[in-house]
Amino acid sequence: MAAAVELRDISCTFASNAAAAQGYTAIADLSLSVGESEFVSVVGPTGCGKSTLLNVAAGLLQPSTGEVRIFGQALHGLNRRAGYMFQTDSLMPWRSARDNVLAGLQFRGVDALQAAAQADDWLRRVGLADFADRYPHQMSGGMRKRASLAQTLVMDPDIILMDEPFSALDIQTRQLMENEVLSLWQSRKKAVLFITHDLDEAIAMSDRVIILSAGPASHPIGEFAIDLPRPRDVAEIKMTPEFARLHRAIWAVLRDEVLKGYQQQLRTA
Amino acid sequence: MSSQTLTQQRHAFGQLRLRLWQALLLFMVVGFWYVMTEPGLIPPMMFQNDRQAAFFFGQPWQVAQRIWAWFVIDADIYRHLRVTLTETVLAFGIGAAAGLGGGLWLALSPLSSRVLEPYIKAMNAMPRIILAPIFGVWFGLGIGSKVALGFTLVFFVVFFNVYQGVKEVSPVVLANARMLGANGQQLLRHVYLPSATSWVFSSLHTSVGLAFVGAVVGEYLGSSQGVGYLILQAEGSFDINTVMAGIVVLTLFALVLDGVVSRLERRLMKWQPKAGETEKL
Numbered sequence: 001m002a003a004a005v006e007l008r009d010i011s012c013t014f015a016s017n018a019a020a021a022q023g024y025t026a027i028a029d030l031s032l033s034v035g036e037s038e039f040v041s042v043v044g045p046t047g048c049g050k051s052t053l054l055n056v057a058a059g060l061l062q063p064s065t066g067e068v069r070i071f072g073q074a075l076h077g078l079n080r081r082a083g084y085m086f087q088t089d090s091l092m093p094w095r096s097a098r099d100n101v102l103a104g105l106q107f108r109g110v111d112a113l114q115a116a117a118q119a120d121d122w123l124r125r126v127g128l129a130d131f132a133d134r135y136p137h138q139m140s141g142g143m144r145k146r147a148s149l150a151q152t153l154v155m156d157p158d159i160i161l162m163d164e165p166f167s168a169l170d171i172q173t174r175q176l177m178e179n180e181v182l183s184l185w186q187s188r189k190k191a192v193l194f195i196t197h198d199l200d201e202a203i204a205m206s207d208r209v210i211i212l213s214a215g216p217a218s219h220p221i222g223e224f225a226i227d228l229p230r231p232r233d234v235a236e237i238k239m240t241p242e243f244a245r246l247h248r249a250i251w252a253v254l255r256d257e258v259l260k261g262y263q264q265q266l267r268t269a
Numbered sequence: 270m271s272s273q274t275l276t277q278q279r280h281a282f283g284q285l286r287l288r289l290w291q292a293l294l295l296f297m298v299v300g301f302w303y304v305m306t307e308p309g310l311i312p313p314m315m316f317q318n319d320r321q322a323a324f325f326f327g328q329p330w331q332v333a334q335r336i337w338a339w340f341v342i343d344a345d346i347y348r349h350l351r352v353t354l355t356e357t358v359l360a361f362g363i364g365a366a367a368g369l370g371g372g373l374w375l376a377l378s379p380l381s382s383r384v385l386e387p388y389i390k391a392m393n394a395m396p397r398i399i400l401a402p403i404f405g406v407w408f409g410l411g412i413g414s415k416v417a418l419g420f421t422l423v424f425f426v427v428f429f430n431v432y433q434g435v436k437e438v439s440p441v442v443l444a445n446a447r448m449l450g451a452n453g454q455q456l457l458r459h460v461y462l463p464s465a466t467s468w469v470f471s472s473l474h475t476s477v478g479l480a481f482v483g484a485v486v487g488e489y490l491g492s493s494q495g496v497g498y499l500i501l502q503a504e505g506s507f508d509i510n511t512v513m514a515g516i517v518v519l520t521l522f523a524l525v526l527d528g529v530v531s532r533l534e535r536r537l538m539k540w541q542p543k544a545g546e547t548e549k550l
Contacts, residue, residue: 060444078447090445094463094540103459104449135540155449 002072003033004159004191005057005082010066011217012052026052028217030066032210034159037189041202043254044212045261050195051087053212054163057193058084070159083157085148085165091136097123097147098132104155122150126180142173146180153184159191167197178205178234186231199254203246204234211253214261222253303329327509335514350522352494356412356484357526360419361477365469367420368427373465376435377457389428397421401490410491419483423476427469434468435461470537477530481523496522 011028026049034040044050055061056068059079068075070082091100102119106112123132126146136144145165152160162181166174182205185192196202202209203226211222228242237243304310306328308319316322339346375382375389400421404414438461446460469476488497496519503511 058448060448080450082448084445084448086441086445088441089439090441092442092446092460092463094467096540103446103451107446107450107452107455107459137540151445151449 002069004036004038004071005034005193006069006072007032007053007057008067008069010053010056010063010068012049012056012061013064025217026215027212028219030219032220034191034193036158036191038208039185039189039192039194039206040208040210041194041196041206042210042212043196043199043202043250044218045214045254045258046197047261047265048212048215048218048257050197050212051163054084054161054193054195057159058082058161060084079159081157082159082161083152083155085152085160085162087164087167089136089144089148091144091147091151093136096133096135097128097139097143100136100147101150101154103151108155118154119150122154123147125184126150142169142177145169145173145177149177149181149184156188157190159193160185162192162194164195164197166201174201175234181205182232182234199247199250200238201234203228203243203250204232204237209250211250211257214257214264221257222250224250299329302326324507324509327513331510332513332517335511336517339514339518346496346499346518349494349496349499350518352412353481353484353488353496353522356415356419356487356495357477357480359412359416360483361423361480363416364420364423364480365427365476368424369431369465369469371424372428372431373435373457373461376432376465377461393425393429398486401487404487405491410493412494415484415487415492415495418487419480422479422483426472426476426479430468430472431465434465438464467538467541470534473530473534474527477526478523481526485519 008031010030011025013023013025015023030053032040032042032053042050042053052061056063057079059068059075059077059082070079091097092103095103098116098119101122102110102115105115105118110118120129120132123129126149128143128146128150131139131143134143136147139147145168148165166177169177178201192206194202194205199209206226209224209226210220211224212218213221224246226246228237228240228246306323306326308323311319313319313322316325375385398418401414401418404417408414408417443456443460446456451459484495485497488495489501492498492501496515500512500515500519503509503515
């Protein structure tokens with residue numbers, strides 16, 4: 001069975017204004033795969049190219065070398081089978097919550113009434129049934145994230161790409177959202193590639209955690225299978241001894257990279 | 270009265286006080302005007318005789334009489350108001366549409382933008398009011414030349430606003446729309462256009478104001494109808510009272526126009542956050 005997402009020997013070098021000769025290599029020799037119903041998290045120190053690899057998987061960015069395969073097929077252009085949840089606000093400010101959620105269906109040509117019905121259904125599922133007519137500026141950060149989630153999931157994508165989606169939220173809302181995502185994912189398990197710098201979040205949510213080295217030219221330096229039983233509650237699972245064991249093991253690898261990352265930033269500053 | 274809270278009562282009283290102060294100020298200004306221009310009331314201070322002040326500044330009572338005659342007795346100003354309003358609306362409509370189209374086109378086509386940039390800069394720098402006589406020759410003394418002048422004023426404001434607005438569309442919103450499956454045309458219709466039109470609306474007050482200025486100035490420089498024409502006629506016979514009356518009417522007209530635009534703006538811009546305001550839900 002072909003993996004849902006397969007990145008093979010990907011490297012991304014960006015042209016730099018400062019040093020015209022050499023560009024900045026964000027990631028190099030990166031290979032990873034995500035199975036069809038697998039929840040994979042990628043953790044790494046700040047600035048290690050996590051977003052870059054997600055953009056490559058989404059088709060928003062063409063890699064300098066390597067190839068991307070989606071369900072066995074080489075990827076050209078945008079990844080049409082993936083939904084993307086951005087780190088910052090991505091809702092269209094001139095549209096209400098309902099109109100935002102049905103946007104993807106509208107672009108696909110779905111009948112207006114049906115699209116509205118599906119949008120309302122998903123808004124109800126993420127707990128925004130009473131806020132369907134609100135505009136983004138009238139909603140809190142957590143509500144906007146939930147609307148974005150509904151907007152992505154209403155399309156029923158086979159792959160869900162998430163770029164630190166909850167890093168801008170306070171801890172309480174973040175835990176609520178994490179549980180929300182898990183319960184929504186539980187019913188129809190899609191391939192999920194989840195980027196985060198929060199190790200707790202990664203372990204609590206995923207089947208597998210991949211650690212990225214510090215930039216530049218970051219690549220995976222560790223992979224851990226998370227054998228915690230499902231369904232999980234994000235807050236409670238952190239209290240279990242198995243969680244602590246996994247956390248210790250992964251942090252041992254990650255800590256060095258985080259320190260390397262800081263050294264890097266101090267040097268360039 | 271008992272159903273009002275104490276805060277509401279205090280607020281209403283505060284509003285009344287404010288209005289009284291404003292009315293008092295107006296009364297004092299008009300009173301001053303009257304006293305300074307009424308012949309025989311006070312000795313002439315700046316002029317040779319006591320009729321000259323009225324000649325230069327007009328007299329409030331006569332101005333009021335003129336306005337009354339325009340609106341009630343002769344009721345002949347409505348035709349002129351209609352003409353000025355038509356010119357304003359046409360200048361705004363055509364100018365905004367062209368500004369919207371031009372701004373969108375150049376923002377989305379970098380090559381055209383680079384080729385045309387110096388010319389647009391030059392045309393914007395030129396004081397376009399000076400084109401009024403040329404427009405008079407080209408379009409005659411009818412509303413055409415007034416609309417043309419208003420157009421040149423409105424176009425650039427809207428154009429630069431739209432250009433900026435499209436260039437500054439959030440790349441995240443754009444990427445999100447693309448990931449949701451929007452093709453080029455859908456991006457234009459559902460992302461670029463709403464973003465651009467919001468910039469048009471944010472410059473609505475300025476654009477409508479400029480359209481009005483273009484219409485009135487165009488009339489003043491040569492016309493046969495409109496409030497600017499009335500002022501022009503009065504000036505020719507040194508009828509200062511009528512000129513002042515015309516100015517008052519134009520000011521009131523501009524305020525009404527501004528009020529209409531504000532109402533429209535509130536309706537169209539309800540998705541925009543107003544800084545520091547709590548939302549009344």
